[in-house]
Amino acid sequence: MSASIREALAVLPDYLGQHVLLSVAAILCGTAISLPLAVAAARRPALRGPLLGFASVLQTIPALALLALFYPVLLGLSLVTRQLFGVGVPALGWLPALLALTLYSMLPVLRNTATALAESDPAVLMAARGVGMTPRQSLLMVELPLAAPMIMAGIRTAAVWVVGTATLSTPVGQTSLGNYIFTGLQTENWIYVLFGCVSAALLALLLDMLLALAASGLARRRPARTFVAAAALAAIVILSLLPLFATPRHAIVVGAKNFTEQYILADLIAGRLEKAGLATTQKTDLGSTVALRALAANAIDVYVDYSGTLWADAMHRSDLPGRKAMLAQLGNWLRQRYGIVMPGALGFENAYVFAMRADRARALHIQSLSDLAIHAAALKIGGDFEIFSRPEWRSVVKAYGLSFAVQRQYQPDFLYRAAANGDVDVISAFSSDGRIARYGLKILSDPKGALPPYDAVLLLGPHHAAQLRKLLEPLVGDISLRRMQQANLMVDQGQKTPRQAALWLADRN
Amino acid sequence: MIEINDLHKSYPGTVAPAVRGLSLTVDKGELLVLVGPSGCGKTTTLNMLNRLIEPSSGGIRIDGRDIRDDDPILLRRRIGYVFQDAGLFPHMTVAENIGVTPRLLGWNGDDIAARVETLLTLVKLPDLGSRLPRALSGGQRQRIALARALAARPSIMLLDEPFGALDPLTRDEIADDYAKLHDDLGLTTVMVTHDMTEALLLADRIAVMRDGVLVQTGAPRELIGSPTDAFVARMIETPRRRAQRLAAALEEPEA
Numbered sequence: 001m002s003a004s005i006r007e008a009l010a011v012l013p014d015y016l017g018q019h020v021l022l023s024v025a026a027i028l029c030g031t032a033i034s035l036p037l038a039v040a041a042a043r044r045p046a047l048r049g050p051l052l053g054f055a056s057v058l059q060t061i062p063a064l065a066l067l068a069l070f071y072p073v074l075l076g077l078s079l080v081t082r083q084l085f086g087v088g089v090p091a092l093g094w095l096p097a098l099l100a101l102t103l104y105s106m107l108p109v110l111r112n113t114a115t116a117l118a119e120s121d122p123a124v125l126m127a128a129r130g131v132g133m134t135p136r137q138s139l140l141m142v143e144l145p146l147a148a149p150m151i152m153a154g155i156r157t158a159a160v161w162v163v164g165t166a167t168l169s170t171p172v173g174q175t176s177l178g179n180y181i182f183t184g185l186q187t188e189n190w191i192y193v194l195f196g197c198v199s200a201a202l203l204a205l206l207l208d209m210l211l212a213l214a215a216s217g218l219a220r221r222r223p224a225r226t227f228v229a230a231a232a233l234a235a236i237v238i239l240s241l242l243p244l245f246a247t248p249r250h251a252i253v254v255g256a257k258n259f260t261e262q263y264i265l266a267d268l269i270a271g272r273l274e275k276a277g278l279a280t281t282q283k284t285d286l287g288s289t290v291a292l293r294a295l296a297a298n299a300i301d302v303y304v305d306y307s308g309t310l311w312a313d314a315m316h317r318s319d320l321p322g323r324k325a326m327l328a329q330l331g332n333w334l335r336q337r338y339g340i341v342m343p344g345a346l347g348f349e350n351a352y353v354f355a356m357r358a359d360r361a362r363a364l365h366i367q368s369l370s371d372l373a374i375h376a377a378a379l380k381i382g383g384d385f386e387i388f389s390r391p392e393w394r395s396v397v398k399a400y401g402l403s404f405a406v407q408r409q410y411q412p413d414f415l416y417r418a419a420a421n422g423d424v425d426v427i428s429a430f431s432s433d434g435r436i437a438r439y440g441l442k443i444l445s446d447p448k449g450a451l452p453p454y455d456a457v458l459l460l461g462p463h464h465a466a467q468l469r470k471l472l473e474p475l476v477g478d479i480s481l482r483r484m485q486q487a488n489l490m491v492d493q494g495q496k497t498p499r500q501a502a503l504w505l506a507d508r509n
Numbered sequence: 510m511i512e513i514n515d516l517h518k519s520y521p522g523t524v525a526p527a528v529r530g531l532s533l534t535v536d537k538g539e540l541l542v543l544v545g546p547s548g549c550g551k552t553t554t555l556n557m558l559n560r561l562i563e564p565s566s567g568g569i570r571i572d573g574r575d576i577r578d579d580d581p582i583l584l585r586r587r588i589g590y591v592f593q594d595a596g597l598f599p600h601m602t603v604a605e606n607i608g609v610t611p612r613l614l615g616w617n618g619d620d621i622a623a624r625v626e627t628l629l630t631l632v633k634l635p636d637l638g639s640r641l642p643r644a645l646s647g648g649q650r651q652r653i654a655l656a657r658a659l660a661a662r663p664s665i666m667l668l669d670e671p672f673g674a675l676d677p678l679t680r681d682e683i684a685d686d687y688a689k690l691h692d693d694l695g696l697t698t699v700m701v702t703h704d705m706t707e708a709l710l711l712a713d714r715i716a717v718m719r720d721g722v723l724v725q726t727g728a729p730r731e732l733i734g735s736p737t738d739a740f741v742a743r744m745i746e747t748p749r750r751r752a753q754r755l756a757a758a759l760e761e762p763e764a
Contacts, residue, residue, distance in 0.1 A: 127596030129561055131610045131657065132586030141609075145600045 003497050004191040008180060014281070016199060017240035019176040023163045023207070024237055026098055030105030030162070031155055038110050039139065042117035052114065055107040063104060063165045067172050070096035071290065092294050093283075097169035097176075104165055105158040112154030116147035152215035156208050163204040167196065170285045171258065173294050177203070182285040187260050187491050187498065206236075251279040252464060255300030258285040260491045260498065261350060261432055261484065265304045265456070267502035269472060276471050289313060295461045296338035302460050302468055306350055308452035310334075318391065323453040330457070339462035343469055344476035348484045350432040351454035352392045354381075356425055358442040368445040372426065373400040380406035382415055382424035392451055393428075399450035416441070432456075432481060434489020456484075479505065511535040511558065511665065511697065516567035518553055518721075526565070527553045529721040540691050540698045542708040544744070545718035551701045554718070555667050558699060559588045571665065586610055589658030589666040589696075594674060595650040597642040603629075603653050604638035610661040628656035631690070648679035655687065659694070666691070668700040672707065684711055706748040709733070717741050 041048040058066070074096055120143050128138040144151075167178030180196025183189065210229045217225030252273055256266035263284060270280040283300050292314055294300045307330055311317050315333055320326070327345060334340040354369060366372050372379075381404040387393050388407065396402060404426070410418055419427040420439035429436055431443060431454070458475060460468045487505050490496040496504065513533040519526035528550040535541045543551040556562040558569060560581040569576050576584055597606050607628055608621040616624070629635045632652040642650055651671060658666060671687075672680040688711055691698050702708055708715050709729045716726045717740075725737045733749060736742040 123592065123594060123596055124598060126561070127592055127598065130559070130585060130590040130592065130596065132582055132613050133609075134582055137613065142598055142600075146598075 002191070003500060004189055005195075007497055007499060008192055008195045011179075012199070013243045015175060015177050015179055016203070017243040018174070019163070019166055019178075019200070019203065020236060020240035021244075022094070022097055022101065022169060022174060022176060023159070023166050023203075024233075024240075026101035026105055026162050026166070027155065027159050029098065029102040030158055031109050033102070034106045034109035034154075035113060035151070037106075038113035039117065039144075041110075041114045045118075048114055048118070052107075052111055055110050058103050059107045063100070064168045064171070066104065067097060067100040067168055068287070070100050071172055071293075074099075075293070092173035092290060092297065092299050094174055096172050097166070097174035101162050101166055101169070105162045108154040108157035108161070109151065110154075112150045112157075113147060116150035117143055120146060149215060149219055152211065152218070156211045156215070159207045159211060160204045163200060163207060167200050171287045171290065173283055173286055173290055173299060175283060179285055182258055183263060183498075186258055186285075187263065188494065189497070207233075210236075251281045252302065252468070253300045254280055254282045255286055255291055255294060255303035256282065256284040257288055257291055257303075257305075260488050262304065263498035264487050264491060264501045264505065265346075267499045268505050269302055269304075269458075269475070271502055271506055272475070273468070273471060278471075292338075292340075292459075295340055295459055298461050298463045300461060301464045302458070302472065304346065304456050305459055306454040307345070307457055308351065308454040310457075311452060312391070320395075320449060320452055322449065323455065326453060327455060327457070334459070339465075341460040341462075341465040341469060343458050343460065343473050345455040345457050346475055346479045347477045348432055348456055348479050348481040349454045350430055350456055350484075352387065352390070352451055353429055353431045353443045353446075354396075354426055355419065355429045355436055355441040355443050356427070357419060357422070358440050360422075360425065361442045361444070366444065368447050369396065369400045369402070369450070370447055372444055373402055376402050376404050379404055379425040380408065380423075381426045381428075382408045382410050382418050383428040384412055384415055385409055387428040395450045396446075399448045432484045432488060434485045434487070434492055437482070437485050438489055438493075510537050510570075510572055511699070512570040512573075513554075513558075514568045514570075516554065516557065516569065517565045518550070518557065518562065519565050525721065527721055528557075528564075531567070531718075531721075531723050533716055533723060533726065535697060535699055537697050538695055540688065540696075540700065540711060540713045541716060542712035542714075543699065543701045543716050543718060544703065544705055544708040545724075546703060549718040550721040551703075551718050552669055555669055555699060555701050558665075558667055559585045559590060561585070561590075586614055586661055587663055587665075589661075589663040591651075591654050591658045591666070591668045591671045593670045595642070595647075595654040597650055597654060597657070599642055601641075602638065603634075603640050603642065603645070606642065606653060607638075607657045607660050609657065614661055624660060625656075628659060631659070632656045633686070648675055648683060651675060651683060652686075655683075655690075659690075664695070664697060666696050666698045668698065670702055671700065673702070673704070680707075687711075705744050706751070709748055717744060 037051060041051045071092065124142060124146070125138065128142045133141060166176050167181055169176050170178035170182050177196045177200045180192045180199070184192030184196060210232050214226050214229035217223065217227070217229060254266045254270045254273070256262040266282055266284060270282060273280050283294070286294060288309065291300070291303055291305065292310065295303060307326055310330055311326055315330070321329070331342040334342055354372070356366065361367070364375055366375065388409070406424070408424060415427050416429070416433070416435040416439050418424050419441055429441070429443070436443065456479070458472060460472070483505060487501040490501045490504065491498055511534065513531060516528055516531040517526060518528040531554060543554060545551050553562055557564050560576060598609070601609070604625045607625045611621045611624055625638060629638060632655055634649060634652055637645070637649065642653070645653065654671070672684055675683065684707065690696070700711070712729055714726060714728055715732055717724045717732070719740055725732065725741050732741065733745055736745055
C-alpha cells in the first residue's frame with residue numbers, strides 16, 4: 001500500500017465524520033425550515049412564487065461563493081454581538097458551512113412540499129372537511145401524509161446535493177472530505193483527489209439509499225423497514241461523533257493554506273509539537289485571508305504566513321520600508337491588533353521573483369533586474385495568470401524601466417518548462433518553488449528593492465502563544481531557501497507525501 | 510328535522526345564483542331525495558346543510574337550532590356525509606377511515622375499534638379492516654364510505670350521488686341496503702341524485718330542482734300523478750316509459 005493511501009486512510013475517520021455531521025445537520029436544519037415555509041406557501045399562493053423564486057436564486061449562486069459569502073457576513077455579525085454581549089460568533093468553520101449548506105438544501109424540500117400540497121386531490125380535501133377535520137387536522141392527518149413521498153423525494157435530493165457540496169466547506173475552515181480534494185489538487189496527488197470524490201459519492205449514495213428505505217417503509221406501512229433505515233442513519237451519526245471524542249479536547253490546531261509548502265510546514269510544526277507530547281490536529285486548505293482571522297479567533301493555534309502578503313492584504317500598506325523594518329512593524333501590528341505572536345522568520349522567502357535559465361543569464365551577463373533591463377527589449381517574458389496585474393509587476397516595471405519584446409501567460413506547471421525549453425527567456429516565479437532548481441533556473445536579484453520581501457513567518461494565536469513559542473522557536477531562521485525548495489520539489493514530483501517531506505526537513509534540522 | 514328557509518347562494522364572478530329562494534322541510538326519519546339535472550344547485554344545497562358551503566342568505570335550522578350558531582367543525586362531526594366518489598383517505602386503512610370521526614371526537618381506542626367492527630358487519634364487509642382503499646372494489650369503497658359516515662352515530666345523513674359510479678347490480682344492492690339502514694337506525698337522510706328512477710325507488714319524498722330553484726316536492730306517487738309543469742313531467746316520463754316497457758317485456762312470454 002502506498003504512503004498516499006496510508007495517509008489518506010489515517011485521516012478518513014476525521015474527514016468522513018466531520019463531513020457526515022455537517023451534512024446531516026444541514027439537511028435537518030434545511031428540512032426543519034423548509035417544511036413550515038412550504039406549508040405556509042401552500043396555503044397562500046401569493047407567497048409561493050416569491051419563496052420558490054428565492055430558493056431557486058440561492059441555488060444558482062455557485063456553492064463555493066455562497067460558502068465564502070458567509071465569512072464576511074458572520075464577521076460583521078461577530079462585531080455586533082461582541083459589542084452587545086461581549087461574545088463573538090465564529091465566522092469560520094462549522095457555522096458558515098452549516099448556514100450555507102442549509103440554504104443550499106432548502107430548494108428541493110421547499111419545492112416538492114409546496115407542489116405536493118398545492119396538488120392535493122380536492123376530493124380528498126373536501127372529504128377531510130366533511131368528516132369534521134379542522135384545517136390543522138386536515139394538514140397533519142391527510143395532506144402531509146399524502147405529500148410524504150414527494151417530501152421524502154425532496155429530502156433525498158437535498159441530501160445528495162449537500163453531501164456533494166459539503167466538500168467545498170474546506171476553504172472556509174471546516175474539515176470535510178473536500179480536504180482530500182483540495183490538498184490533492186494542490187499537490188497533484190490524484191490518489192487523494194479520487195479518495196475524496198469516491199468517498200463523498202459513496203456517502204451520498206448510502207444516505208440516499210437509507211432515506212429511500214425509510215420512505216418506502218413509511219409509504220408501505222412496513223415499520224421494520226423504517227426502523228432499519230432510522231437505526232442505520234443513527235448509527236452513522238453516532239460513528240461520526242466518535243472521532244470528535246477521540247481527539248483530545250485541548251489539541252493544538254495547526255493551520256495551513258492551500259499549497260504544497262504550507263502542507264509540509266504544517267506537518268513539520270505538528271511533528272515538533274507531538275514530539276513534545278502535545279496532541280495536534282490540522283486545518284488545511286484555508287483561504288489566504290481566512291487563515292489570519294482564524295488564528296486571531298483561536299480557531300487555529302499556529303500557521304506560517306508570508307510578510308509581504310500580510311503587509312499588503314492585512315495591513316493594507318504599499319510602502320516598502322525594507323525587510324527588517326517590515327518584519328518589526330508587522331510583528332508589532334499583529335500583537336497589538338490581534339494578540340498574535342510572531343517569533344520570527346523561518347529563514348526562507350516565498351516571494352515573487354524573476355528567473356531565467358542559468359546558462360543564458362551567464363551568457364548575457366545578467367545577475368540582477370538592473371542587468372535584465374538592458375536586454376529586456378529583445379527578450380520574451382512569461383508569467384502566471386495574475387503577475388501582470390499585480391502591484392509587484394507595476395513596481396518592478398517602474399523601478400527598472402522594464403519593457404519586453406513579448407509577454408505571455410502560462411499555467412504554473414508549464415511556466416517553468418517554458419523557461420527551461422527556451423520558449424521564453426524570463427519568467428515570474430515563486431522563490432521557494434523546487435522547480436527553479438530542477439530546471440536549472442537562476443533567480444535575478446532585486447538591488448533597488450522593488451519587490452516586497454515575502455519572508456515565511458511563524459505566527460502563534462493568542463491562546464497558546466507562550467507555550468508554543470518555546471517549542472517552535474528553534475524553527476526560526478532554520479529553514480534555508482534551498483532546503484524548502486527541495487522539500488517542495490519532492491512533493492510536487494510525487495516522490496514524497498507532505499508528511500514525508502516534513503520528516504526529511506526535520507531530520508536535517 | 511331540517512328546516513330550510515329562503516336559501517340563496519351565489520358564487521363570486523358568476524351571473525346566475527346557484528340556489529335561489531329555496532325553502533324546504535325534511536321531517537325526522539324522512540328520506541328526501543334532491544333530484545335534478547347537472548348544475549341545478551342540488552349538491553350546493555346539500556353542502557350548505559353541514560356548512561361545507563356557507564349560504565349567501567337565508568337560514569337553516571336543524572332540530573330548531575340555527576346551524577350558524579354552531580361551530581361548523583362540530584356540526585360536521587354530528588352529520589354523516591357520503592361523497593360522490595366515496596372520498597376515502599387513500600393512506601388510511603379501511604378501519605382508520607371508518608374510525609376517523611370518532612377519533613376526532615376523542616373516543617378512546619377500544620370504543621373506536623368496537624364501533625369499526627360493528628359498522629363493518631353492518632355494511633356486510635367484515636374482515637376488510639386492514640385493507641387500504643385502493644385494494645377495494647367500487648362498491649366496497651362506497652359501503653366503507655357509508656360506514657365512515659355512520660361511525661359517530663349521526664341522526665342526519667347527507668349523501669351526494671352515492672351510487673352514481675357503480676354498476677347497476679351493485680347500485681341496487683347498496684341502495685336497498687341503505688334504505689333498510691335508514692329505517693332501522695331511524696335516520697333523517699337527504700340524498701342527491703340526477704337519476705329519477707333511483708329517486709322514485711328510494712325516496713319518501715322527492716324535491717325536484719332546476720336552475721337553482723325548487724320546482725316541486727312530493728311523494729313519488731304524487732310526482733308521477735300530477736307533475737306541476739312540463740319539466741317535471743319530462744323528468745318523470747323516462748322512468749315511467751321504461752317501467753311500462755319493462756312490464757310489457759315481462760308479460761310477453763306468457764302471451
